Amino acid sequence: MKYFTYVFSLLLISVSSPAIAQKSEHNELAKMAYFKAVDFYKNEAFKAANQHFEKAFHTMDVNSEYREDCNYYYALTAIKLNEKGGDALMTQFVQNYPTSNRKNEAYLEVGNHYYANGKPAASLKWFQKASPKFMTNKQEADYNFKMGYALFSNKKYTEAKQYLLPLTRSEIYADEANYYYGYIAYLQEDYSTAQEYFKKIENNARYKNDLAYYLMNINFKQKKYTQVVETGEDLLKIVSRRQISEISKIVGESYFYLNDFKKAIPHLKNYKGKKNRLSTNDHYFLGNAYYKENDFPNAVLTFSRIAKGKDAVAQNAYYHLADSYLKMDKKSEALNAFKNCSELNYDQDIKEDAWYNYAKLSYDIGNPYKNTSEVLMSYIQQYPNNAKAREINKLIVQSFISSKDYKGALAYYQKRHLSKDSNYQKTSLYRGIQLFQNSDYQEALAHFKTSSNQVFDKKVQARALYWQAETYYRMYNFKQALLDFKRFSTNAYAKNTEEYKNSNYSIGYSYFKLKDYDRAKGYFENFIKTKPKDKVKFYDSYVRLGDCHFIGKSYWNAMTAYNKVIEANAIDADYAQYQKAISYGFVSRNTKKIETLKPFSKNHPKSTYKDDALFELGNAYIRERQSSNAISTFQKLIDTHKKSVYIPNALLKQGLIYYNENNPDKSIAKYKSIVSTYPKSKEASQAVKNARQVYVDIDKVDEYAEWIRSINYTSVSDIDLDNTMYEAAEKKFLANNLTQAISSFKKYLINFPEGIHALKANFYSAQAYFSTKNTEKAAEQYQFVISQNASEFTEQALSRLAQIYLEKNNWEQAIPILKRLELEANFPQNIVFAQSNLMKGMYEKQDFENTVLYAEKVLENKKVEDQVKSDAYIFIARSAIKTAQLEKAKTAYEEVSKIAKGALKAEALYYDAYFKNLDKDYEASNKTVQILAADYASHKYWGVKGLLLMAKNNDGLKDAFQATFILENIIKNYGQFEDLKLEAQTILEEITKRNTTKTENESTDF
Secondary structure, eight states: OHHHHHHHHHHHHHHHOHHHHTSOHHHHHHHHHHHHHHHHHHTTOHHHHHHHHHHHHHHSOTTOTTHHHHHHHHHHHHHHTTOTTHHHHHHHHHHHOTTOTHHHHHHHHHHHHHHHTTOHHHHHHHHTTOOGGGOOHHHHHHHHHHHHHHHHHTTOHHHHHHHHGGGGGOTTTHHHHHHHHHHHHHHTTOHHHHHHHHHTTTTOGGGHHHHHHHHHHHHHHTTOHHHHHHHHHHHHHHSOHHHHHHHHHHHHHHHHHTTOHHHHHHHHHHOOOBTTBOOHHHHHHHHHHHHHTTOHHHHHHHHGGGTTOOSHHHHHHHHHHHHHHHHTTOHHHHHHHHHHHHTOOSOHHHHHHHHHHHHHHHHHHOOSSSOHHHHHHHHHHHOTTOTTHHHHHHHHHHHHHHTTOHHHHHHHHHHHTOOOOHHHHHHHHHHHHHHHHTTOHHHHHHHHHHHHTOOSOHHHHHHHHHHHHHHHHHTTOHHHHHHHHHHHHTOTTGGGSGGGGGHHHHHHHHHHHTTOHHHHHHHHHHHHHTOOSOHHHHHHHHHHHHHHHHHTTOHHHHHHHHHHHHHHTOTTHHHHHHHHHHHHHHTTOHHHHHHHHTTHHHHOTTOTTHHHHHHHHHHHHHHTTOHHHHHHHHHHHHHHOTTOTTHHHHHHHHHHHHHHTTOHHHHHHHHHHHHHHSTTSHHHHHHHHHHHHHHHHTTOHHHHHHHHHHTTOOOHHHHHHHHHHHHHHHHHHHTTOHHHHHHHHHHHHHHOTTOTTHHHHHHHHHHHHHHTTOHHHHHHHHHHHHHSSOOTTHHHHHHHHHHHHHHTTOHHHHHHHHHHHHHHOOSHHHHHHHHHHHHHHHHHTTOHHHHHHHHHHHHHOTTSOHHHHHHHHHHHHHHHHHTTOHHHHHHHHHHHHHHOOHHHHHHHHHHHHHHHHHTTOHHHHHHHHHHHHHHOTTOHHHHHHHHHHHHHHHHHTTOHHHHHHHHHHHHHHOTTOHHHHHHHHHHHHHHHHHHHHHHHHHHTTO
């Protein structure tokens, strides 16, 4: 106001001046506008004042004594109105009047304006132009304080202190100056000076809370944590909500440093971060407090929020995150965190220890991202001289074994030139078993021999010997198999092996295949005496024991053995009942034979021996002279088993019965039926001979001659040539001269396309082509065989033809053949072959209903091997998945899991985890995925699908770190599985979007 008083006094003097009266009327009007502007200014009507000052300035004579003041107030009011050109107007004024008494006043007025309006940067610009030379002490103190504050506000702390220091003893500004001087010292971490100046104003209520905070923070910086928490706890009771967050951080961290983690946690939780965002350090303190308090779930949740960190704090957090997971027995999650920690290079000790734990966990639970052996070898490569390297080295081979990568283990031995040891011997055995299970017998045998020739582990050596024998057996080298089985059975260490319990059974079968039935019998008896738990082998031994007695013509003993199987209704009970009936025939108990065969079809409706039983029953009736029963039984065989090889013989038998009963017409009809329907069969030749006798007996030889001419029956000379040419070809075939045999059979068929041996010639020729890998030619001739009436060659021709089409993946041609084979086969293994492949064919055609139908047929056969069973269950399961029958799929996969190996086991494990995920049993699902990763690492596709499940599980468990980590690794490492990579990207985007939205929502609450 002192400036305004000075201005107005000058105005009054100017008005009374006589010189004014002499001005022109134009200048008078400008003066009036000027004085009116002054009135407006005095009343703080700056807008009106500015307009009148502007009008007066532009109309006033340039020599007017009021022009300078008018220019000054015009610029000043523009500034007070915050007009954009205000500063320029004032600058122009200073330039226009460089010697004006108002120059310093102008700088101060503008600076004060900006200062009062909270624009310290703008105020500083003007204050710095002012000079305190002409100021009073009070004015200078006011100027110094404003300059100090403006410099402080512009973070020019050292310059600000120069202005504030003199004021620390000022009567007016002492408290403010001491506060800001102390605060600047505080900001500059000159804590002793800050405390000195803060102490001077400790009784000022205005600064009490702020000083308490700063002093608390100084104590914190000086690690006086006890004083910090005392002050902080009191402050938290009185400060505003806005201040609580920052104070809580300092108090929480102080409690942390005092190792009072329980008290630290609530304070650390109350800190909301700068701009509602917590830093890596903030998360680390809270996470560590939880960790120290053994609250591992919350520690995991907090450490996970540092997941994207790439600094020393993040590395430490990853380490503690991993250890928290371990404490919670979440090894898979720990493995991921240790992996991240080991990839950061800030603290080498932590990195190395994390690497060790990552490698060790990879061995313990498997590594879903990389082969465990590779992880272990990488550790050795990086830390070759580490004290733990020796331990890890020992685990490398074990890792190959535990993940069933026996091939990799053997390759590692060779690559590293390691000495052979017990692990090598064991690995060779396991690799051999793998190959054996895949029917690669030749390769398996080499590994078994390697293992059986080692002496490091006598038990392993004995087991290798057993599997070596088993392989020879599968390769039909029964003589060598027998030798090795015997060597195994007498091995001192064999008794402690699982295989030993089957040694008598295996030796018995070897003798059986070598047709040494007496010796075979003894071993089967010994096996039975052990009362094995395997009931299939137990009753199968009774069947083979019965066969040994039967072949040795000890029929009563044979029947005793067969009865054991029949009474238990065990597998092969149908065969046992049939053999028992045949045995009764050999001991002249024809009536008992009939009694045994009559209920056969009823007792065994699905037996492949039903036509055999009917044929033998018909024969038994003939022996008992029950002609009517014999004829009706043979007719039943003909009517119900239209593809049976017994039909020609049954017709022949009927013809003989009718002949013997003086019914020549019916007898001739049967013979003619054989010749017309089965012209190339041996029964047809016999039928012609028998018919001749009938015609002779009834004196109708002319009719016989006419009939013979009508069927173009071959002359005797033709028959001789036919036989001679065929026998020459057959001889070469039996001598295994296949190329020559093919040529000879071809000549025969050119000369006798419908000859007596045409069927046989086509079949043997097909066999020769098949053996020489000419499957196209083989298929042509097998087709001829199966196009004829049922014969002894039909079943094998169907089997081989199906095999040819299956190898070409030609389901369109294979399926009809397989359907015929299923219906016409007598050998159970061919029926299983047909049904199991029909099951696969139907699945290929996406006929899931029939897929399941054939799979269930396969499972009805109790003698099928586990591999075939697991195939059947897997197709039931897959079909159920395709048709959304999840409960059925779940049950089927459970069965697969019990018996499957390799890829099918991996698939079953995946679906076990999948169904647990659907049930929201995320923890259990993760454990199953861990087993999949650990034991079936080589089956990558199912492993990666398991990882996708694990990511979903962790998302369900609210563990965004683990879910994100897994998905990012899938995207990074498994581009070869494009479908799974795309799914991972989709899930990752969903999780990221959800968590981003959640974070934003949480931030708005503070």
